Amino acid sequence: MNPAAPVRASLMVTCLGDVLYPEIGVRIVRLLRRLGVVVDFPPGQTCCGLPLFNSGYRAEAAAVAQRTVPLFGDAEHVVVPSGSCAWMVKHEYPGLMPDAPTREAAQRLADHTWELSQFLVKVLGRTRFRSAWPGRVAYHDSCHLLRGLGERDAPRTILRHAAGVQFVELPGSDECCGFGGSFSVRMPEVSAAILDKKLAAVESSGADCVVACDAGCLMQIGGGLSRRRSRVRAMHLAELLEPETP
Amino acid sequence: MTFQERVVGALHDRHLQEALTIATTRFIDLRREAFDGFPEGERLRDRARGIKEATLQRLDHWLELLVANVERLGGHVHYAATAAEAREIVVGIARRSGARMAVKTKSMATEEIELNEALEQAGITPVETDLGEYIIQLAHERPSHIIAPAIHKTKGQVAELFSRALGRPVAADPEALTRIARAELRDKFLRADLGITGANFAVAETGTVVLVTNEGNGRMVTSLPRVHVALMGLEKVVPSMTDLMVFLAILAKSATGQTLSAYTTFIQGPRRAGELEGPDEFHLVLLDGGRLRQLSGPLREALYCLRCGACLNVCPVYRQIGGHAYGYTYPGPIGILLTAMLHGQGSVRELAHASSLCGACAEACPVRIDIPRMLIELRAGGVTTATAGPGERLVFRALAWLLRRPRLYRLAASVGRWLQRPFVRDGMLRGLPLFLGRWTRTRDVPAVAPRTFTERWKELEREG
Secondary structure: OOOOOOOEEEEOOOHHHHHOOHHHHHHHHHHHHHOOOEEEOOOOOOOOOHHHHHOOOHHHHHHHHHHHHHHOOOOOOEEEOOHHHHHHHHHHOHHHOOOHHHHHHHHHHHHOEEEHHHHHHHHOOOOOOEEEEEEEEEEOOOHHHHHHOOOOHHHHHHHHHOEEEEEEOOOOOOOOOOOOOOHHHHOHHHHHHHHHHHHHHHHHOOOOEEEEOOHHHHHHHHHHHHHOOOOOEEEEHHHHHOOOOO | OOHHHHHHHHHOOHHHHHHHHHHHHHHHHHHHHHHHOOOOHHHHHHHHHHHHHHHHHOHHHHHHHHHHHHHHOOOEEEEEOOHHHHHHHHHHHHHHOOOOEEEEOOOHHHHHOOHHHHHHHOOOEEEEOOHHHHHHHHOOOOOOOOOOOOOOOOHHHHHHHHHHHHOOOOOOOHHHHHHHHHHHHHHHHHHOOEEEEOOOEEEOOOOEEEEEEOOOHHHHHHHOOOEEEEEEEHHHEEOOHHHHHHHHHHHHHHHOOOOOOOEEEEEOOOOOOOOOOOOOEEEEEEEOOOOHHHHHOOOHHHHHOOOOOHHHHHOHHHHHHOOHHHOOOOOHHHHHHHHHHHHOHHHHOOHHHOOOOOOHHHHHOOOOOOHHHHHHHHHHHHHHOOOOOHHHHHHHHHHHHHHOOHHHHHHHHHHHHHHOHHHEEOOEEOOOOHHHHHHHOOOOEEOOOOOOHHHHHHHHHHHO
16 A cells, blocks of 8 residues: 555444434544545435335335445545444445446445444554543443454454553353344334343443444444443443543 | 334343243354364255255155055045145144144144144144244243244243142252153153154155164154154255155254264154064155245256255254244244245235344355355345335435436435434434434444545546
């Protein structure tokens, strides 16, 4: 790589990141810029279509995917705050395209799309950070990042080495939090019962904060902790690594 | 009872919750330990999957070979297109042999065709001899797990059941309970005229039916009665003994964490001249019941299933609701696929959504069946055949429409921000109305942000 040319990355902020968790996107932009990355935000973004795809609305998901791919046509890298949306782009987008040229474009996008922790470790080669939120930190594996993208190590590498972080392994960290998108409202009682197990594990781990790399899991775990008035906070990796700007 | 009622009932059943948590956690740990100490396991899983793929591609050939070899060994082979046909065949064999009592090993295929009820109606008493099945039969229930049928019961509940059946108090001690069952069953083995088993595998090249068991009852059932009937789904055929070894190396590890099960029984036809043990007659019933249709269908991969139960143990939904809530013979993630295979798309309208798609099932599956992908296929089938409700279809199609119109999408966010005002406390929403209340009954949710990321990008752009 030419050291003079900076790495360029486009942020795919995702629907949850845009509307419910804009602070995550803001921190990602500032964090990446601090690391010398030139960040842009292609306009016209909505949602990756995963909720449609997972509920069986394949044609509808395909339509959303087909309009999303060209938005990132010029991207060198695409960074996504959520493992599940990254999985959708990487695993499902090519198969949802109508013809060979669009399939190739979708495959190019898939090849250059990264969940944030993967981008930091695998593309930028950065593993040393200072925590903006010192304390005991547990990590919850989001299902799509762990089993979908096979990424167990990148977030852990960052958390283990982050100055100010005392990393605690969460018992059953690889077990689902019970979110599952529409599952959480189709089967709310079961979703909540699964969440209860996760929250009990989080609270017994002694962590002050639980980090996840997926806005869906954060909505579920954070929503449960908030309802319980727990002292433990749920946080996106970017919120841990990049301080809030006063 | 509706699915929803069964689910809520299960969540509130204290005994069920206790029993499920203990048993599934134990199964998960045992399986992990078994594969941790078996580095070649991953490669063998790939190989097992490859064998299944290849066998199903020439299923007709391997079945013909199996039939020829079983018949060469003196056995009789029957083909059942439906569960009803399978019941008729087995009951017919029982009647012709004058059987009054049949002893059985654990078999999901016999559960699938509801054989016990058919035998009872024909005046033949079925006796389950697997301990778990024995418990279930005493309780007049159905299995709630593919390999651990009584997984939903605590030992206290089993002791109560035994006490009632025997008319005397019994201690909640698994060993004592097993001794009681053993004594009760010994007499049945000796008196039964008919032995009924499933089959974990059938080897085409040798005509061997293979049973994988842990209690020794399998040997009794297949050697003491005069007649032995084995019922198997016709996808269970494997080409050769070499192939069989690949499956045996991973099956018990996936199921119970054992290196091998305590007993692996090979059956080759009836007793031959000069042999001391074995039945006079041996029948193999090959069951279709919807399987063949899926050879070229969307559920094809579900035909690879070895019935180890590993996907149930790791499934967060199964671990909360147990097997009975699913409402069909086969519970858990693979059970949803098998239910659709056997009973059609309409049977899984709700079940197809009884998964968070976390993928733990596919990871645990010894032959790496991509269960989440097929669950999505079933959901898609629900959309195209309109078994999904009209309200749901409207909501998702409206969402899809909105997601292709970024300006309206932004407007919708603003509208949401305005509508949510009565519900916002410290940036979180609680107690939302309508279907959103399904979320906020147990969880808060962040309010639509005062400014979306898109709205904040302008100033971020200037920062850069």
